[in-house]
Amino acid sequence: MGTKTAHKLELESELRKSINTDRYEFYYQPKVLANSHSLTGVEALLRWRDKDGHYQAPVDIIPLLESSGLILEVGPFLIEKACHQLKLWQQQGLNINMAINISAQQLLDSDLIGILNNAIKKTDCDPAYLELEITESVLMTDIELAYQNLIALKKIGVKIAIDDFGTGYSSLAYLSRFPINILKIDREFVKELPHNKDSITIIEAIIDLAHNLGLAVVAEGVENIEQIAFLEAIGVEEFQGFYFNKPLTQCDFNRQYLSQTQQMLENTI
Numbered sequence: 001m002g003t004k005t006a007h008k009l010e011l012e013s014e015l016r017k018s019i020n021t022d023r024y025e026f027y028y029q030p031k032v033l034a035n036s037h038s039l040t041g042v043e044a045l046l047r048w049r050d051k052d053g054h055y056q057a058p059v060d061i062i063p064l065l066e067s068s069g070l071i072l073e074v075g076p077f078l079i080e081k082a083c084h085q086l087k088l089w090q091q092q093g094l095n096i097n098m099a100i101n102i103s104a105q106q107l108l109d110s111d112l113i114g115i116l117n118n119a120i121k122k123t124d125c126d127p128a129y130l131e132l133e134i135t136e137s138v139l140m141t142d143i144e145l146a147y148q149n150l151i152a153l154k155k156i157g158v159k160i161a162i163d164d165f166g167t168g169y170s171s172l173a174y175l176s177r178f179p180i181n182i183l184k185i186d187r188e189f190v191k192e193l194p195h196n197k198d199s200i201t202i203i204e205a206i207i208d209l210a211h212n213l214g215l216a217v218v219a220e221g222v223e224n225i226e227q228i229a230f231l232e233a234i235g236v237e238e239f240q241g242f243y244f245n246k247p248l249t250q251c252d253f254n255r256q257y258l259s260q261t262q263q264m265l266e267n268t269i
């Protein structure tokens with residue numbers, strides 16, 4: 001118990017010390033359009049390097065950032081980092097969306113709008129290409145505050161996606177009242193396709209609901225062509241998953257996607 005606490009405290013201290021440094025890094029996982037499978041955007045996924053240079057996965061880091069309140073200090077840095085990268089890619093001819101994960105504390109923070117406005121202004125990125133991913137349970141924590149912040153975010157022009165949809169506690173009423181643009185179907189349902197009848201029923205219901213409310217549907221965690229064929233046939237608009245690509249370092253992403261775009265640009269000149 002003592003060792004566990006000591007380890008946690010040390011980790012927390014390292015996380016604090018490294019704020020605003022490149023030990024906080026994003027990997028970028030591509031998202032593609034259904035059928036054409038052309039690139040539409042990326043999701044920025046946090047990686048953190050410990051003092052020995054080893055990468056720590058978000059599952060080990062995010063809960064600690066959240067419980068210590070550090071997420072509110074790291075959050076602005078990460079938002080600006082993602083906006084900066086978005087701008088860079090746009091300058092290089094790659095007009096893609098940038099999805100950023102936002103924790104409950106960040107969404108319910110009264111400074112979020114100022115932080116986002118600041119990052120957009122400083123990096124001169126186009127907010128129309130920004131997507132904020134929030135989990136459904138966040139909306140239920142403080143419905144009024146979440147609603148106010150989402151309305152303000154909509155005014156800035158960013159899109160809102162509900163992450164891990166179908167796994168959390170939620171009220172369907174908020175889907176029509178809140179300014180939401182995208183539902184991301186959780187990997188847990190996608191995993192069981194195309195054979196599990198219960199997963200099929202749930203996914204079909206989610207897609208029906210989303211489309212009737214005018215929301216786009218993204219399926220995450222797609223790993224094989226059978227899942228993709230099934231999901232395309234029932235109207236999923238966008239995909240993200242290992243079948244297309246794992247989360248990539250900025251360098252690997254550029255190598256794979258930027259060179260293609262630059263080649264295309266060169267060919268058309």
Ligand code: C2E
Pocket residue numbers: 029044045046057058059062078101102103133163164187220221222223240241242243247
């Ligand atoms: P998420 O937002 O649901 O992100 C998707 C996770 O699924 C990522 O894990 C990604 O690597 C993984 N994944 C994507 N495609 C596949 C697939 O085909 N198969 C399998 N098995 N896995 C796939 P990752 O990067 O470990 O992130 C875990 C979670 O940590 C994220 O889940 C998100 O909730 C959180 N997270 C990551 N970055 C941030 C961040 O910057 N801020 C906040 N607040 N949370 C973050």
Ligand code: CA
Pocket residue numbers: 043101133163
């Ligand atoms: Ca996400």
Ligand code: CA
Pocket residue numbers: 163164184186187220
């Ligand atoms: Ca997710």
